[in-house]
Amino acid sequence: MITTRPSRLAALALTATLAIAACGGGATPGPSSGPTSGTPTESMAPLSGTITIDGSSTVYPITELVAEEFQFANNNTVQVPVAFSGTGGGFKKFCTGETDINDASRPIKAEDEGEGLACETNGVEWVELQVAIDGLTVVVNPANDFAACLTVDQLAAIYGPDSAEHLLWSDIDPSFPAEEVQRYMPGADSGTFDYFTEEINGETDAATTHATQSEDDNTLVTGVAGDTYAIAFFGYAYYVENTDKLKAVEVDGGDGCVAPTDETINSNEYAPLSRPIFIYPDVGKARERPELKAFVDYYLANTNAFSTEVGYIAVPDDVLAAEVAEWEAAVGG
Amino acid sequence: MAALAPASRTDSRFEPALMRRKVTGTLFYGACVAAIALLLLTLIVLLVDVFVRAAPWLDLQFLTSPPSSRPARAGILPAIVGTLEIGIIVGVVTFPIGVAAAIYLVEYASDSWINRLLQTNISNLAGVPSIIYGILGLAVFVRALAMGPTILAAALTLSLLILPVVIIASVEALKAVPHAQREGAYALGASRWQMVSRSVLPAAAPGIMTGVILAMARAIGEAAPLILIGAFTFVTFLPNPISGQYTVLPIQIYGWANRPQDDFQGISAAAIVVILALMLILNALALIVRARLSRHIQW
DSSP states (O other): OOOOOHHHHHHHHHHHHHHHHHHHHTOOOOOOOOOOOSOOOOOSSOOOEEOOEEEOTTTHHHHHHHHHHHHHHTTTOEEOOBOOSOHHHHHHHHHTTSOSEEEESSOOOTTOTTTHHHHHHTTOOBOOEEEEEEEOEEEEOTTOOSOSEEEHHHHHHHHSTTOOTTOBHHHHOTTSOSOBOEEEEEOTTSHHHHHHIIIIISSTTOOOSSSEEESOHHHHHHHHHTOTTEEEEEOHHHHHTTTTTOEEOEEESSSSEEOOOHHHHHTTOSTTTEEEEEEEEBHHHHHHOHHHHHHHHHHHHHHHHHHHHTTOBOOOHHHHHHHHHHHHHHHHO | OTTHHHHHHHHHHHHHHHHHHHHHHHHHHHHHHHHHHHHHHHHHHHHHHHHHHHTTTOSHHHHHSOOOSSGGGOOOHHHHHHHHHHHHHHHHHHHHHHHHHHHIIIIISOSOHHHHHHHHHHHHHHTSOHHHHHHHHIIIIIIITOOOSSHHHHHHHHHHHHHHHHHHHHHHHHHTSOHHHHHHHHHTTOOHHHHIIIIIHHHHHHHHHHHHHHHHHHHHHOOHHHHHTTOOSBOOSOOOSSSSOOOOHHHHHHHHHTSSSHHHHHHHHHHHHHHHHHHHHHHHHHHHHHHHHHTTOOO
């Protein structure tokens, strides 16, 4: 015996939908209420519009902070959403004109169909602006007391494409214990992976297939923190936040062992793993859209303060000054 | 005595096997209890861990603020609103289409090979990884139909993702309605549409609603396809459903969990608690609807 009529069913479905709608509709935008850090952009008329940014997850923390402060400085009249789909994925969107700025942890690949060539085809004009320096840090477990310093050749023996499946530490150096090397590294889509393989293995993307890969660097941290014979590499910020769980390996690029520190990364003494990280603004759009130009101006003016706050190394002043000039010339001309 | 003798002989003959069967039975029971205990323990450990990490960060400010690079000021309002907007559109799209497709398959379609093929395909579609739907959504909604990376494109992509689940749940609910129900309606002179709309559908409603709401919970928890079709991570404004950028809870969680600083792990946990609460509300809604709709049904 059924007394429920179909109208009841429809009514209930509608009620459920409306209940959810009411929750969404009742919400109001929360104004940003942060401290005023950095200098607000000097402009007469209030800026407006939306600046979309995608790209490297390495650059993301800096861009997010700049975006937040820029929006605050402009009373939230400009919207700056930021995503991170990786340096390469970001360039694909940037070169089709979908985004206004791309975050990049390596230079654009000029001959790549999805990157340089696509930008050329679609008439997307860009400049490369360095916004910080990152020191790729090679880390081991704190209980590892033998591998205090590794040469570039030794790193290539560990991470190179021809590396053995069951590689022993004693294969790297006879004085090391005969224990298997547990290798961890970032995923192949990351600029970090690209840069490391190019600098250490001599060819971008050429690497051992016997390492555990993860797109999430925190997974790599956990892996190395829990295994005496593990090794990994990732951005300096992840090491700085986990110095109690990890030990940084000094790297010998030919001129002796150098530990990654703020100073050695800034002076490029920590070679070859000090790497510049960039933003690529769309110059054509910036000429027509004052808010985009203002955002990049603001970025360059404050990047050293913001990048150090989130764990990166500042760009030397002379490099920055030259960039500002290059940017002004590109947009002005 | 004479009557007892054969019985005891029988007992002794079967006793060893009986013991073995009893032991096997006890072992199986033990294994079942161990399995459920393991599941519950894992769940409890996970929940306790998340709640402990989230506790210092969960407050009204967290629920009503936009995200921030400073964890102390960070909030998830744009992500909550994005998730709710997507949820509403997904519900509005999948409910009528999914239920209509199920009604066709159960009540109207003849049992031909083409319909069996259709049903098998729908079952298979329910098992396709969500990232594949992301690729489809990117090609069809974002690019071909030029919707751009908007809430609308995301909601339609997620609708495709859960439609097979809604259809399967609805088909099962309709099939569970006894045939006598249909014959009764016909006997009273009902047309096929009258039979379906006034007799079968109300009887199947609790099952259908449960399926729809559980499928929506799945849609709300997806991150992978949305990353592909252009959800942003840092969004400080409330998203407009048909134009402009958006973020959702799973992507906000993913973004924060990726960061090296411990504080971000904390707010990531807090966001997980929020999405868990949202899921619980949805599931509770499913229970209430089910209870209300089945109140009047007696076979």
